[in-house]
Amino acid sequence: MAGVTDVVFRQICKELGADVMVTEFVSAEGIMQADDRTRKYTEFTDGQRPVGVQLFGADGERMGEAARKIVDWKRPDFIDINYGCPVNKVVSKNGGSSLLKDCPLLESVARGVAKACEGVVPVTAKIRIGWDEKSINAVEVSRRLEDCGMQAISIHGRTRSQGYGGEACWETIDACARAVRVPVIGNGDIASGADVARRKSGTAVSGVMIGRAAMQNPWVFREAKHFLKTGELLPPVPLAERWELVMRHCRLASESRRYGNERHAIMAMRSRLMAYCKGFPGAKELRQRLARVESVAQVEEIAAWSMAAA
Structure with missing residues (x-):
């Protein structure tokens, strides 16, 4: 959602019923270098709370320092670590979903950020279910992240190699939710209130995350809340x-x-x-x-x- 979930779009989504939001992800190195362009990605308004700032990087100590800088500047409600981005320019720098192939490094990053934010703000993580279909390790990764101090885990139900093709595997998301004690938020192929209700009732997730569907239809948050409350579909937006x-x-x-x-x-x-x-x-x-x-x-x-x- 880089280039999409900026401060303006988040304002619109909040007005239409989004509960918790995350900024566009930002490079820990960009934060450490006090890059003004990078800092713009962390902007949010108090009306958008609760909101988290999402970081990516592969050095636990530097990630922790960057997280504390953001907390000092912005006072977000939480810091989110991105282990899910499939984009080559992020993966090639050992960021995003590349860390799913290196669990010790993934743990080092999680521990570095958790330690830096301990007692200040919660730290959460966003992952995919694995690097490819031969290395689906989301249950193991979720357990490791819980042990490292992550206080919630969001899971996109595709591997990195899938990108956004094929179907999201909610069976794996469900298995992760049953394997850990912290809240698990499921993500993938959620485009309506009926989708939200089906995944909430059919899996052990604590919440559901909507991403790409909001690009075309930010009214999806309003529609989802109405469906969860009444079981009825709202008429199409004129x-x-x-x-x-x-x-x-x-x-x-x-x-x-x-x-x-x-x-x-x-x-x-x-x-x-x-x-x-x-x-x-x-x-x-x-x-x-x-x-x-x-x-x-x-x-x-x-x-x-x-x-x-x-």
Whole structure:
């Protein structure tokens, strides 16, 4: 979710019912070097609490120091360690899911961060179920992380080699939840309130995490809460309401310090806009137009054209 769950998007998700959120992951080395660009990724508002800052790296001592710096700057509600990212540029630096292949190093990182944050904020971890189908070790990793002081574990039900293809293995997530005493949060293929209810009732998880589905449909949090409370599906969000949120997101992004100016903000939003518009009438032409936008006004013009054509 790097490049997605920035401070603006988290504000929107919170308003729509998200309970607990995590920042985009940040490099421990970037934090240690006091890189201003890296620090921007840790921004959040008090209205978004409870919120955690997610770190990645492969040196336990340096990760611990970076975590304490973040705690001193930001006072997040928890620190989350990323052992799940499958992206090559992270894995090649021995970060993210690469640590699933090296349990002693994974433990060293966990212990380093837990020690640095002891008595200050909780530390949690996010993992995948293994490196590939021949090395699914999430139960062992979960036990090790619990022993290292992790106070909750989030598990994405795919291996690193799967990326985001195939189906998430909730049987493995369930086995992990039954193997440890700390809360386990399941993640993978959650796109509706019915999905949340099915996984909560059919496994031993303490919670469910929604990721990529929110990129297209941030209303999923509202829908999930309504379904859990009533067992009923909410009606589809009208096109006008969807465009209203899209335009608000663009305005908030253009006002954010994150991007510097409106043009940079809207250009950075292009992929987000195309995700929002999946399933919209005339989606193919919409994507072609949105791929070139550089201003809020252009997005507003496209929205007006879209609603008139629907």
